[in-house]
Amino acid sequence: MKISGAEIVIKSLLHAGVEHVFGYPGGAIMPVYDELLNYTDQLEHILVRHEQGAAFAAEGYAKASGKVGVCFVTSGPGGTNLITGIADSMMDSTPIVCISGQVVSHLLGTDAFQETDIIDVCAPITKWCYQITKADEIAEVLAKAFYIAKSGRPGPVLIDITKNAQIESTEYEPQPEPKIRTYRPTPHCDDQQIDQLVRMIEKAHRPLILMGQGIQLSGAEKEFQEFVEKSGIPFASTLLGLSTVPSDHILNMGMLGMHGNYAPNVMTNEADLLIAIGMRFDDRVTGDIKRYATEATKVHIDIDKSEFNKNVAVDLAIHADAKEALQKLNTRVHKKDYSLWISEFEKGYEKEQIELKAHEIDPKSPLPLSMRKVVEKISEISEGEAIIVTDVGQHQMATARYYEFKNSRTHITSGGAGTMGFGLPAAIGAKVANRDKTVILVAGDGGIQMNIQELGTIMQSKIDVKVVILNNHFLGMVRQWQELFFDKRYSFTEIDSPDYVMLAKSYGLGGNSISQPENLDAAITEMLNHKGSFVLEIKVAKEDNVFPMIPSGASVSEIRLK
Amino acid sequence: MATEYTLSVYTENTVGILGRLCDIFSRRKINIDSITAMESETPGLYRFTIVVKATKSLIQKIAGQLEKQIDVASVNVFGRDEIDYKEIAMFKIDLSKLEEDLMQTLKASDARILSMDKSFATIEIIGLDNEIDILRKSLPVESVVDFVRSGRIALAKKGQVANLV
Numbered sequence: 001m002k003i004s005g006a007e008i009v010i011k012s013l014l015h016a017g018v019e020h021v022f023g024y025p026g027g028a029i030m031p032v033y034d035e036l037l038n039y040t041d042q043l044e045h046i047l048v049r050h051e052q053g054a055a056f057a058a059e060g061y062a063k064a065s066g067k068v069g070v071c072f073v074t075s076g077p078g079g080t081n082l083i084t085g086i087a088d089s090m091m092d093s094t095p096i097v098c099i100s101g102q103v104v105s106h107l108l109g110t111d112a113f114q115e116t117d118i119i120d121v122c123a124p125i126t127k128w129c130y131q132i133t134k135a136d137e138i139a140e141v142l143a144k145a146f147y148i149a150k151s152g153r154p155g156p157v158l159i160d161i162t163k164n165a166q167i168e169s170t171e172y173e174p175q176p177e178p179k180i181r182t183y184r185p186t187p188h189c190d191d192q193q194i195d196q197l198v199r200m201i202e203k204a205h206r207p208l209i210l211m212g213q214g215i216q217l218s219g220a221e222k223e224f225q226e227f228v229e230k231s232g233i234p235f236a237s238t239l240l241g242l243s244t245v246p247s248d249h250i251l252n253m254g255m256l257g258m259h260g261n262y263a264p265n266v267m268t269n270e271a272d273l274l275i276a277i278g279m280r281f282d283d284r285v286t287g288d289i290k291r292y293a294t295e296a297t298k299v300h301i302d303i304d305k306s307e308f309n310k311n312v313a314v315d316l317a318i319h320a321d322a323k324e325a326l327q328k329l330n331t332r333v334h335k336k337d338y339s340l341w342i343s344e345f346e347k348g349y350e351k352e353q354i355e356l357k358a359h360e361i362d363p364k365s366p367l368p369l370s371m372r373k374v375v376e377k378i379s380e381i382s383e384g385e386a387i388i389v390t391d392v393g394q395h396q397m398a399t400a401r402y403y404e405f406k407n408s409r410t411h412i413t414s415g416g417a418g419t420m421g422f423g424l425p426a427a428i429g430a431k432v433a434n435r436d437k438t439v440i441l442v443a444g445d446g447g448i449q450m451n452i453q454e455l456g457t458i459m460q461s462k463i464d465v466k467v468v469i470l471n472n473h474f475l476g477m478v479r480q481w482q483e484l485f486f487d488k489r490y491s492f493t494e495i496d497s498p499d500y501v502m503l504a505k506s507y508g509l510g511g512n513s514i515s516q517p518e519n520l521d522a523a524i525t526e527m528l529n530h531k532g533s534f535v536l537e538i539k540v541a542k543e544d545n546v547f548p549m550i551p552s553g554a555s556v557s558e559i560r561l562k
Numbered sequence: 563m564a565t566e567y568t569l570s571v572y573t574e575n576t577v578g579i580l581g582r583l584c585d586i587f588s589r590r591k592i593n594i595d596s597i598t599a600m601e602s603e604t605p606g607l608y609r610f611t612i613v614v615k616a617t618k619s620l621i622q623k624i625a626g627q628l629e630k631q632i633d634v635a636s637v638n639v640f641g642r643d644e645i646d647y648k649e650i651a652m653f654k655i656d657l658s659k660l661e662e663d664l665m666q667t668l669k670a671s672d673a674r675i676l677s678m679d680k681s682f683a684t685i686e687i688i689g690l691d692n693e694i695d696i697l698r699k700s701l702p703v704e705s706v707v708d709f710v711r712s713g714r715i716a717l718a719k720k721g722q723v724a725n726l727v
Contacts, residue, residue: 123578124585128632148632181726182574182635306626309619 002169005135006031009099009161010039012142015174018070020044020432022057026074027114029101031166033072046432046461049453051078053425055085056451058096060426062089063412064387065433066219068149069096075103076114079160080121084419086156087125091416092240093217095154097145105133105162118160127155133162135170143175152185153304154217187303189320194328196316197275197299201231201333204273204297206341208264209235210256210285213415214278214302214322215244221408223326224277225249231333234342236264238279240415243405247384253345257285258550259397263348265548265556270344271296278302278322281311282416291555301325352548355561361541367515369540371398371470374520378440378468379403381524386438387412387430389465391423391447394476397546399442421450427465428457438466438528445471445497452503458533459507466527467535469500472542480545500537510534564615566595568645568716571610571628572602572635572724579633583610586627592616596649596713604724607635611715636725640718647716651694651709652676655683659705671697682707 003011009032013021023045025033036045048054051073058069073082079100089096103112119131128148132141138161145157201207215224221244228235228251236253237244239260245252254261256268265287268274274296279285281300286292289311298314300307301322308317318325361370375398378386384406390396390413405411412430414422427441448469458465479493504511510530514523515538527534550559573579580599587594595613602609616624621639629637657664657680664683668675673687687697694711 119578120581123582124589129578179727180632182572183632184727304630306623306630308626310623310626 006035006166008138016146022054023072028075049456051081056425057429060429064430079118088417089156095149104164129158131160187319189324207273208271210276212238212279213240218322220323232335243411247404262352263345375402389427391443395470420447446475504535513537515539569612574633598713645716654708
C-alpha cells in the first residue's frame with residue numbers, strides 16, 4: 001500500500017525508536033506536521049519558541065539519555081536557526097538528527113521563498129547531511145541518519161526533505177540499520193596494544209588517568225570504575241567527563257583544565273604515565289602544548305583515530321571503543337599502591353582550598369553570596385541526585401567544580417563550543433528524557449536571556465524544570481578577563497535583567513528572588529518542592545572571580561590560585 | 563617546512579563530497595595546487611588525486627580528517643618520490659608567430675599534434691610537471707593563444723587499494 005513521504009518520515013522515526021521530537025512548523029514541513037497529528041499517541045512533539053531552542057532541546061535530550069535527539073524545522077530561517085545548535089553538537093559529539101523541510105525540488109537553486117542551501121551551510125558542522133528529493137529515499141536515508149548519528153563517535157546529522165518528497169506517495173518498507181562500505185565506526189581493540197599498556201602501567205610510579213566524555217558515550221561507566229579500583233590509579237576528569245563516576249570517589253583527583261582543580265593540572269607535568277581515555281586534549285585542558293605532560297609516557301585510547309597526535313604527540317595510540325578496551329584491561333591489571341603519589345594530589349587540594357578561602361566574599365557586603373556557596377547548597381539539598389544543566393560562563397565553572405555528582409549523565413553542559421543560551425532549552429530536553437527525575441538549570445543572567453523565550457515552551461508543555469539564575473549583573477566570565485587582562489576596562493559586560501519573578505509569573509511559573517545567605521536553604525527547598533517549573537533568581541556578588549585559572553598561553557603548571 | 567604531497571582519496575560518488583573534502587583544506591588555509599577526480603576501478607567509487615604543499619604533521623592530520631568523512635573510503639598520502647605521476651596539457655598555437663619549425667619543437671618535447679589548419683595547431687603533451695613547463699617556455703609567448711593543464715594523476719609505486727568494509 002502506498003503512503004505519503006510525510007507518513008514515511010513519521011514511521012521511520014518510530015522504527016528508529018524515537019519517542020520525542022522538538023520542533024517548530026512552517027510552510028516547507030507542513031505535510032510532515034499534518035501526518036504527525038495521526039501519531040500523537042506514539043510520538044510526542046514539543047513546540048518550542050525558537051528553532052535554536054529545538055536544536056538545544058534535542059541536544060539536552062541526547063546528553064541526558066544517550067538516545068538520539070530529534071528536531072523538526074521548516075526551510076530557510078527554520079534551518080539556519082539550527083546552525084548554532086548543530087555546531088555545538090558537533091563539538092561535543094552529541095547524537096542528534098535534525099529534519100528540515102525544503103522548498104519543492106524544481107525550485108531548488110532559484111532563491112525561492114524561504115529557500116536556503118542548508119546542506120552546504122551545515123556540511124562542515126555535521127557528521128553527515130543529505131537532501132531528500134524523492135519519497136522513495138526517505139526510509140533508507142533516515143535509517144542511515146540515525147545509524148550515523150549514534151555510532152562510532154556520535155554527532156549531528158541534518159536531513160533536508162523537499163516538500164514534494166513529503167507529498168508524493170510510495171511503498172514503505174521499514175529499513176534495517178544500513179551497512180556503509182566507507183564507514184567503520186567500531187574499531188577492534190588490539191590485544192597486543194593492551195598488553196603493552198599493562199607493561200607500561202607495571203613500570204610507572206606516578207600514573208594518572210585523564211578521563212573524558214568518551215567513557216559515557218561508550219556506556220563504559222562501570223568498566224571505568226572497575227579499572228580504576230582494580231589498578232588503584234588516580235584519575236582526573238575533563239569538563240564533559242564529570243559525573244561519569246560519583247564525584248566523591250576516593251581516586252577522583254578532580255577536574256582538569258582552565259578552571260579545574262590545582263593538583264590534577266600541576267601533577268600532569270609530574271606524572272610519568274598518562275592514560276587518556278575518551279578525551280581529545282582540548283586546548284582548555286592542555287594549556288600551552290609545548291609545556292604539557294613533559295615528563296610522561298602518554299597513552300591515548302579513543303574511538304576516533306584522527307584524534308591521535310592531533311594536539312598532543314603520544315607514545316601509544318589505542319584505537320578502540322572505551323568499553324572494549326577497559327574490559328580487556330580489567331582482566332589484566334592488578335592493584336598497586338600509589339599512596340605517596342596520591343598524597344601529592346591531596347596536598348595540592350589543601351593548598352587550593354586555603355587560597356580560595358582567603359578570597360571569599362566579605363559576609364558584610366550587600367551581596368554576600370558567592371556562586372560556590374549557592375552550588376554547594378544546591379548539591380547538598382538535592383543530595384547530588386539531580387540532573388544539573390548549565391549555561392555558559394562563571395556559573396558553569398562553579399557548578400562543575402562544586403556540585404557533587406552521583407550518577408552518570410547528570411552534568412549537561414556546552415563544552416567544546418561553550419554556547420551561551422544552551423541551558424534553558426537543553427534543560428527542557430533533559431527533563432523530557434527524564435520526566436521522573438529532578439532537573440535543575442543553573443544559568444547566569446547573560447545566558448538565560450539568550451533563549452528566555454523557551455519559558456513559553458515550559459509553560460505550554462508543562463515541563464518541570466527548576467531554573468536557578470545566578471545574577472551578578474555582568475557577563476561574568478568576560479568581566480573576569482577584563483579585570484585580569486584588560487585593566488578592569490569593562491567594555492559592555494554590564495548587563496541589566498528584567499524582573500525575573502514577574503517574568504516567571506507572567507508565564508504561569510513559580511518565582512522567587514533572594515540575595516542573602518540566610519534565605520538560601522528555604523528558597524532552594526521551595527523551588528524543588530514546587531509542583532511545576534520554578535524560577536529562582538539568586539543575586540550573587542558582582543565581581544567574583546573563578547579560580548584556579550590557567551591563563552591563555554600558560555602551562556598547566558602555571559595554574560593561578562588567585 | 564612545507565613540502566609537496568599527493569593525496570589519493572577514494573570516495574562514494576555523492577553530490578557534495580567535493581565540497582566536504584575542499585573545506586577540510588580551506589579550514590586550515592591550505593590552497594589546493596591540483597585536484598582531479600574520476601571513476602576508480604571499484605564500481606561507484608571515485609578517486610581524487612589532490613596535490614598540496616604542507617608540513618608532514620599537518621598533512622597527517624588532514625588525512626585523518628578526510629578519512630573520517632562518512633563517504634570517504636580511504637586516504638593515502640605520498641611524497642613525490644613515492645608515485646608515478648603524469649599530467650596532460652594542450653596548447654593552441656598561432657603558427658604565424660612561431661620562430662622555430664613546429665615539428666622540431668614537438669620532437670624535442672615528445673608532444674603530438676591533435677588538430678591543425680593553415681593558421682593554428684592544437685598540440686598535446688603528456689609528461690611530468692617540469693616537462694610541460696619546458697615546452698611552455700620554449701614556445702614564444704605570442705604564439706600560445708590558449709593553454710590548459712589537466713592536473714596530476716598518480717599511482718603509488720607500491721600500489722594501493724580502496725579499503726572498503
